[in-house]
Each structure stands twice: as C-alpha cells, then as structure tokens.
Amino acid sequence: MSEQVCACPKCTCSVDSKPVEKEGKLYCCESCATGHADGSQDCGHNCKCGK
Ligand SMILES: [Zn+2]
Ligand SMILES: [Zn+2]
C-alpha cells in the first residue's frame, strides 16, 4: 500500500484518514482542496502549505 500524499503543491501531509476529493485529486483537508482560496495558511497539520 502506497501512502497517499495531499495534492496541494506545498503540502506533504498524508491523506489516509479523511481525504477530501476534488477533481480526481485527494487533499488532506478542505483548505487544500480549495487551493487555500479561503486565505488559510496551513491545513491543520502543522505545515504552511497555503502561504
Ligand atoms: Zn499540509
Ligand atoms: Zn494538504
């Protein structure tokens, strides 16, 4: 089993638990799924992928 990583470009979080699917890609959270359009800088997993 390969570990699925969030499709957000700067995010390296794995999405094994509760993935958010958007256009065929898996994201670790809603913020990443929207490309941080909400202005969020992190995804709730201690990384700053939305910065
Ligand atoms: Zn992340
Ligand atoms: Zn993410």
Ligand SMILES: [Zn+2]
């Ligand atoms: Zn992200």
